[in-house]
Amino acid sequence: xxxxxxxxxxxxxxxxxxxxxxxxxxxxxxxxxxxxxxxxxxxxxxxxxxxxxxxxxxxxxxxxxxxxxxxxxxxxxxxxxxxxxxxxxxxxxxxxxxxxxxxxxxxxxxxxxxxxxxxxxxxxxxxxxxxxxxxxxxxxxxxxxxxxxxxxxx
Numbered sequence: 816x817x818x819x820x821x822x823x824x825x826x827x828x829x830x831x832x833x834x835x836x837x838x839x840x841x842x843x844x845x846x847x848x849x850x851x852x853x854x855x856x857x858x859x860x861x862x863x864x865x866x867x868x869x870x871x872x873x874x875x876x877x878x879x880x881x882x883x884x885x886x887x888x889x890x891x892x893x894x895x896x897x898x899x900x901x902x903x904x905x906x907x908x909x910x911x912x913x914x915x916x917x918x919x920x921x922x923x924x925x926x927x928x929x930x931x932x933x934x935x936x937x938x939x940x941x942x943x944x945x946x947x948x949x950x951x952x953x954x955x956x957x958x959x960x961x962x963x964x965x966x967x968x969x
Contacts, residue, residue, distance in 0.1 A: 818942070819941075819942055820941070820942055820943060821939050821940065821941055821942075822939075822940045822946070822947070823937070823938070823939055823940075824937075824938050824940065824947030825935065825936065825937045825938070826935075826936055826938075826947060826950075826951045826954075827933065827934065827935045827936075828933075828934045828936075828951065828954055828955060828958060829931060829932065829933050829934075830931070830932045830934075830958050830961075830962060831926055831929055831930070831931050831932075832929055832930050832932065832961075832962055832965050833928065833929045833965075833966070833969075834929060834930060834965045834969065835925075835928070835929070835930060836898045836899070836923040836924070836925055836930045837898050838930075838965060838968070839923055839930045839932060839961075839965065840897060840898045840899075840901075840923055842961060842964055842965055842968070843901060843921065843961075844868045844895075844897075844901075845868075846864075846866040846868070848964070848968075849866060850864055851964045851967075852957070852960040852961050852963065852964035853876065853957065853960070853961075854876055854878070855878045863875065863876065863877030863878055863885070863887075864876050864877075864878075868892065868895070869892060869895070870892055870893065870894065870895055871891070871892065872891070872892050873889065873890065873891055873892075874888070874889070874890040874892070874903075874905075875887065875888070875889050875890075876888040884909055884910030885910065886907065886908070886909055887907070887908040888905055888906075888907055889905060889906055889908075890903045890904065890905035891903060891904050891905070898923060899922070899923055900920065900921065900922050900923070901920070901921045902918070902919070902920045902921075903918075903919055904916070904917065904918050904919075905917055905919065907945065909944060909945075912942075912944060913941060914940070914941055914942075914944035914945040915938050915939060915940045915941055915944075915945045915950065916938070916939045916941070917936050917937060917938040917939070917950075918936070918937045918938075919934060919935065919936045919937075920934070920935045920936075921933070921934050922934075922935075932958070932961075934954065934958070936950070936951075936954065938950060
């Protein structure tokens with residue numbers, strides 16, 4: 816039996832986008848819009864992206880290298896205030912191994928003609944398979960991709 820452990824961590828990431836909160840919210844809540852920045856177009860399992868954006872709804876994103884184990888992100892939406900706030904819990908699996916469980920909140924705040932997005936994540940990183948710094952790095956990359964998708968849709 817392997818040794819079990821859990822490391823708890825919280826991080827906050829802020830971004831300012833030159834798009835109104837309604838546009839940012841659309842990019843977070845519409846399946847086709849979100850696939851442009853959140854789902855990997857080279858995914859060996861393209862049917863692995865699902866989005867049921869409503870309180871109690873789920874989002875699943877499964878992908879990874881063609882020759883390696885799949886990564887699976889499964890989220891449940893807990894609270895949604897259109898154009899203002901999204902709260903969700905999610906877990907990450909690497910193959911069949913659960914590597915983390917998190918609670919995340921995205922706040923969308925008007926800032927001038929744009930939006931300040933504030934993401935707060937509280938994570939439980941399990942058995943040494945993942946770390947808060949790795950997750951924060953990956954989340955920064957995703958939020959940069961969101962920014963590029965918003966710029967391309969303007």
